[in-house]
Amino acid sequence: MSATRQTILASLDAVAAERRRRADLPVLDAKVTALKAFQQRRFSRTYADLLASERYGPAARFFLDELYGPQDYTRRDEQFARVIAGLVRLFSQDLVDTVADVAVLHALSEALDTAMAERLEDGAIAPADYVRAWQQVGHADDRARQIELTVGVATRLDRFTHKPLLRNALHLMRRPARLAGVVELQRFLEIGFEAFRAMNGAGEFIDTVRSREQAFAAAVVAADPAGMTRAGTPAGVLAALG
Secondary structure, eight states, X not given: OOHHHHHHHHHHHHHHHHHHHHHTOHHHHHHHHHHHHHHHHHHHHHTHHHHTOTTTHHHHHHHHHHTSSOOOOHHHHHHHHXXXXXXXXXXXXXXXXXXXXXXXXXXXXXXXXXXXXXXXXXXXXXXXXXXXXXXXXXOHHHHHHHHHHHHXXXXXXXXXXXXXXXXXXXXXXXXXXXXXXXXXXXXXXXXXXXXXXXXXXXXXXXXXXXXXXXXXXXXXXXXXXXXXXXXXOOHHHHHHHO
């Protein structure tokens, strides 16, 4: 078994374990769902300018919907796990490596979300609640890695746009992907490819995501949740958390 295949399977197993854990604790599951929705709104505020941009909007929307949203990705994950051997044979190594990065990011994000949700009283999340939970969880190294994995996925997708034959190859793979049972993966890759191709160069987009995420993480760590209210949040966190 290849190292990449092992990485994908291990990451998907970790995600499945988080889902099983939450399923056994409906209150925790509800808090995770609320947390994901809260974080998606945060992303929408942090990147409002990119989302409104004709050039950067599709890529920002791709991250918002495919990586940061509260949507249930169970179907996509199950497809990946069920046909992992065929996946490695069907797609190029570059694409498989991208899937591996997405899977690792997915597993890391799910683990951090569960840990934060365990520290929330309920699903009515105020900015102070979010900051307090973030600080209690800690794991600064994991937060930094989460950012770098996100940027890494964007970098890989941008790299694909410089390979003229890849777009046609992706389109030609639609029928094989359907027969192999990886329709959701095919859709994910095509949407990501087209979003980044539309930018005609993602350097500024990638630098913006890295710098803003790092600044947001630093602001949350430095904030004093004891002095925060819905109407009085420190400036470094206010714009993002509302």
